[in-house]
Amino acid sequence: MVVLSLLSVGHAYLPGEWLFQGLNFELVQGEHVAIQGASGCGKSTLLNIMAGLEVPACGEVCWSGQPTSAWSAERRRSCRQSEMGFVFQAFHLLPHLSALQNVMVPCLLGGQSGQACAFAARSLLCDLGLQKRLDAKPASLSGGEQQRVALARALVHHPKVVFADEPTGNLDTTTAAKTLALLIDLCSSRQTSLVVVTHSDDAARSMGRTVRLTPEGLVC
């Protein structure tokens, strides 16, 4: 089943200066895709367009087969909240919340009870080996631990797709490999699709499919 599709999508921040155009792409349920490309080619912008955080200058983005161009901001937000997860290079954990509370945030925003959110977050963090760091604040966690908390936050509410923008960019090679493996394992076990923007060829190789973004489109 196709979760996400792009039809002739193009984007430009200034009139006539296209970052990319005529872009076609399909993401199947449970599929893992790596996006690569030169710096400044628009990889992060593409990820934002896929996640509905930016609207393309032309073309159509379909979510579960439905065109999203006519969606209201509220509909986009609601879809993002319930069906997508995000992982960032800089982790972006809320500094004054504990690891457990950070992971609970997507469930809480979805309106689940505090108890249910705490149960889901705690079990996921324990699966990631952070059972002794539940109450730790981000500042006291190592980079690898912080990114594991971020992974848990991206997956705790069972999204359809996780978008990850350079998720291992701030980690050393060994930790990066372990973290990426964890992310792939978690997504695989939950049948969650994964889209990762990365510069790392090793990371790209561990994904099911790799596409390269060029001004003319996506090249497999």
Added chain:
Amino acid sequence: MLSLKGHQLLFVWLLKGATVQARVRWLVALTMVAIGVMLAVAIHTVNHSALASFGQALDTVNGQASAQLVAPLGDMDDSQIDVWDSRRAGLGIRTISPVLVVRTDRLTVLGLDFFKAAFVSAALMPSAADGATDLFNAKALFLSAAALNALNVRVGDSIVLQHGTKSVALVVAGEVPGAASQVIGVMDIGSAQWAFKRLGVVSRLDLRLEDGQTPQGLRAALQAQSETLQVVATQDRDRRMSLLSRAYRVNLSVLAMVALLTGGFLVSTAVNLSIVRQRAELALLGVLGASEPWLRRFVWAQGGLIGALGGVLGVGMGLLLAAFLMRWFGGDLGGNYFASNQPPMVIDWLAMAVLALAATLMGLGSAWLPLSQINWRQPMAVLRSGQAETRVFTTPTLKWSLMAVSLSLGLLLLPTLDELPWAAYGAIAALLCAGLLAMPWVLAQLWGGLSHTLVHLRVPAVYRLAVWRLAQAPSAATPLITGTVAAFSLTVAMMVMVSSFRTSVSDWLGMVLPADLYTSSQAMADQSGFDAKVQALIASVPQVQSVETSRQRSLRLAYDRPEVMLVAKPLNLQDPMQSVALVGLPKLPPEEGQSRLVVFGSEAMADVYGWRAGQEASLPLTAQGEQRVWVGGLFRDYGRQHGTVVMSTPDYERLTGDRSRSSVSVWLAKGADPAQVMAQIQTRVQAQMPELAHLKWISASDIRQLSLQIFDRSFAMTYALEAAALFVALFSVAAGVTGQLILRRREFGVLAHLGMSEPDRWRLVSLEVGLLLVVAVVWATFLGVLMSQILIHKVNPESFHWTMNTHFAAGQWALISALLLLIGVQTARWAARQGLDPRRLAESLRADW
């Protein structure tokens, strides 16, 4: 906690996190709001309590009669009692009770006809210690419990009261149970007339009206008959009493609100800095699916929470301060409108709620600026930029500033509302807003220009970096100095107004005190006493060149307004400027109308009663009715805000038949020593007229000094409020600098790695803050001088009915400016030392948050 819904729980967590993260800044902001509310609450409570106590006192003295008949000049002939008694039935009056009011040096004595008073004003009825016969004893005086206490006497004691030049010995024969809390005495009206030498005189007629008759109905009936006596109802007395001090009270309350407003700017700075720090968090929550309204509510909640907590804390602190002020200073805050007794505290809970609500609204309002800076539609862009400044104020604030200037000008054209200059206060507020809104534009222009100029100059790197930073991030600088500009501009405005006022009062005193010695006006106000014998006695003292006497009496022109002062004195109509401090040239009647009665009115007469120089007006000076008079000119009178009329002594005597005098001015021979002559007068008076021995004599220079002391005391509260506003503003600089340094640690970390020394980093911060404060001081001075002109030419004439000439106290301004700069820069230096230690800077380059 877990019983909350998910998003509510998250809301609480985030709010708690934001509070803990910036706890010092929040605490400072909360304290500053509380200080603003505290001042407003304290001033309102003291004024409210004093007014309530004053009103109660007035009700007691008036015996709570449903209406009174009073004569414009105060006293009336007691034959009026029979006249009005015969008219009773036709006017719907059931009982008429005559009252003689005698103001003595120690208390007010009411002379009553007890048979009538029992029906009209029962609260004033005494209870005699030795039975009813004592009520009519010629020496019997009945005192309220408060009077017994204040005078430290008991029933049966003898007491001597001074009335004008007369000493009267009486015996305390009992109490007045219905007036326990007020310092008053009651005696039989006939005995009072005899004892105080007021035979044939009554002060007013208290009335008990028939069922169905109202004071308004009675007033209409009397007006139809062109009656000169005025009907005064309880509500008229309340309004009259309120008008006495209202302008002063409103003025103080507005000043207290300034302190509150300045506290608001600090909340704005604190919330702004918190939100800038939280911008990335908010964007992250937006990416994760938090709705825009939910995020907005989170930001509003932060401002609202500081405002609400500050408001509640401020109300508590304000009531404590009010209790302290009333305990130590009584109910008078410097305006000299209320006696310096200690009124019981009366809390106006509605006003307390309004002030707490105002603080909450101000807190909510402070969230507006940071909210407007967040681009909710592109959370990823905000997330990437983190805490960096992404938006610069440009033209919109300038456009709003120009609109505020237009509003201010428009408001200046509006008249007073309910006799208060609300529009002028509004114009000041609009002008202040205009000045603050123009600041980002002014700063951008200034720093942009300076940064271009520095390109061609060889200056130390620290200077160049400071100017670059200011030029690149004007929206970060604006909240830092907004509070300072607001507080300092208002301080300058008040400073210019007060210095103009003081200079004008000083000049005025020089004009109105031409003689060398005066009797103390306190002792003789509104009382007659000096006769020709006294004048001759004083004139016979060696080195006394001439003696001039005058008569001062209260004159009631409207039933619901405070009385004006009628002054009868020798006037030189050939050159009136020598007799009164005229504003503009005199306008005497034309040749053919020289027989007209010429009077001069104070500026209040023009504002309140519409008098114009060179036009006719009318005064109720005779029992027959209104007397047409020619207004020969208007003069300044800083001593009496409710109006003064000056007329020549011969005209006064001819119209009223009153030949008594209430004050004496003495001119001395050249080279005479005033102190020596004063001593000689007192010795001679002591020997020949011992009943006048208590009179106080005072030299013109002492009156001048005393008047200026009273002036300074009346503005002491103003200075205190301005100091509080400046203190709050300086805190806003400290809090702002500290907050921004936390945000800029990474920037300073990079500079440290690039080789900038620690002292240079402190110097950079001091320089940035110093440059900003210089601009703040200059801009605030410009705004303050403009606002002072509104105060001088609109607020003062409309509130107090007097004008003044502008005087800028340059020395005072320079001192306050220098202090502000010094303290501001030192504060910034201190904040830099705290926030920029090398260990933290090194950490900041590693940390993501």
